[in-house]
Each structure stands twice: as C-alpha cells, then as structure tokens.
Amino acid sequence: MAIDARRRQKAAEKRKKREKSVKVAKAKARAMNEGVGMEAVLARAGEFPIVECVISKGWEERGLAHILLARKLPNERLLVGGWYVDTLCLGIKDAAVLPGIEPADYESRIKPEIFHDKVEFEPCEPELALKITSGAADFADKIGFRPNKRWGESRHLFAGLEP
Known part of the structure; x- marks a missing residue:
C-alpha cells in the first residue's frame, strides 16, 4: 500500500509540474x-x-x-512606432509606440493623421528612418535640446537595423 501511495504522489507532483509549465507558456x-x-x-x-x-x-x-515604422506581431496585429522629427534643430519633437494595432486601423486612422497632422507619406528604407531619427536626436542633444521622453522606448523598434 505504501508503494501505491508514493506512486500516486509522484504522479500528482509530475502532473502539477507539467500543468504549471503549460500555464506559464500560455501566459x-x-x-x-x-x-x-x-x-x-x-x-x-x-x-x-x-x-x-x-x-x-x-x-x-x-x-x-x-516617420512611421510598422512591425508585424505574432497575432497579426502591428507594433507601430511614430516620430515627428525636426532635422534642423530640435531633434525628436514627438514619439509614439502603438502596440497591438489592427492593420485596418493603421491604414485608416493612424497613418493619415499621425500626431494630429494630415500627412502624405512615401516609402522609406528603415535604415534611413533610423539615421534621420538618431542623427536628429544626437545633434539636438549636442546643442542642448533633449529628445521627446518617449524616444527611449520608441527607438527599440529600430532593433536589428544599422544606420
């Protein structure tokens, strides 16, 4: 009888461990x-x-x-970064990170009126976007202007790119 009880206990512990790992993966x-x-x-x-x-x-x-940069998340939604850049003096005037955006919302709502401005866009290489934003932020910093507070988190969207 003692052996059966130990087997059941071991099986129960194994099951709990497996359930916990499944819960963590799902979370x-x-x-x-x-x-x-x-x-x-x-x-x-x-x-x-x-x-x-x-x-x-x-x-x-x-x-x-x-500037807008959109990346596709595993759930088919978009991770969008937006930057309003003064290339001549002030650097990053505004920055935004928009996670989990539906592609239709991006096209109909975000893209046409980013930062409350009506904007016409043209395609841009991501490396050029990185060069413009980081260059403007660095230049403005040298002359005493700090970038927008969201610049730090928004620059993660450029991960894996070289200017």
Whole structure:
C-alpha cells in the first residue's frame, strides 16, 4: 500500500509540474497576443518583420519629418512606432509606440493623421528612418535640446537595423 501511495504522489507532483509549465507558456503567449507587457514586446521588437516604413513627402525641404515604422506581431496585429522629427534643430519633437494595432486601423486612422497632422507619406528604407531619427536626436542633444521622453522606448523598434 505504501508503494501505491508514493506512486500516486509522484504522479500528482509530475502532473502539477507539467500543468504549471503549460500555464506559464500560455501566459507568455497571451501577453504577446494581447499587447500586454509592452517592455517584453519592445525587447523583442527586432524579431518581428517590418511591414512598412514611410516618411512624409517633402521632409528634406521643410526640415520636418513624420516617420512611421510598422512591425508585424505574432497575432497579426502591428507594433507601430511614430516620430515627428525636426532635422534642423530640435531633434525628436514627438514619439509614439502603438502596440497591438489592427492593420485596418493603421491604414485608416493612424497613418493619415499621425500626431494630429494630415500627412502624405512615401516609402522609406528603415535604415534611413533610423539615421534621420538618431542623427536628429544626437545633434539636438549636442546643442542642448533633449529628445521627446518617449524616444527611449520608441527607438527599440529600430532593433536589428544599422544606420
């Protein structure tokens, strides 16, 4: 009888351990799918494929650029980074990270009016977007202007890219 009780106890412990590991795996997957755990998503941003990178038309002449970079999450939603950049002086004027955006919302709501401006975009290489944003932030910092407070987290969207 004692042997049967030990076997049952071992089997129960094994089952609990297996159930716990399944729960942890499901919680991680849920966090990624629901857009929860922004830090974890941003830390893995470089793993997600880039769907689109665009910049406002005429940015070189004006010295002001709106930039959008969209990456596809495992749940088919988008992780979007947006930057409003003054390339001549102030650097990163505004920055945003938008996790878990539906592709339709991105096209109809985010892209046309990012930072409350009506903007026409043209395709842009992600490396150029990185070069513009980081260059503007560095230049502005040298002359005493700090980048927008969200620049630190938004720059994670450029993970895996070289300027």
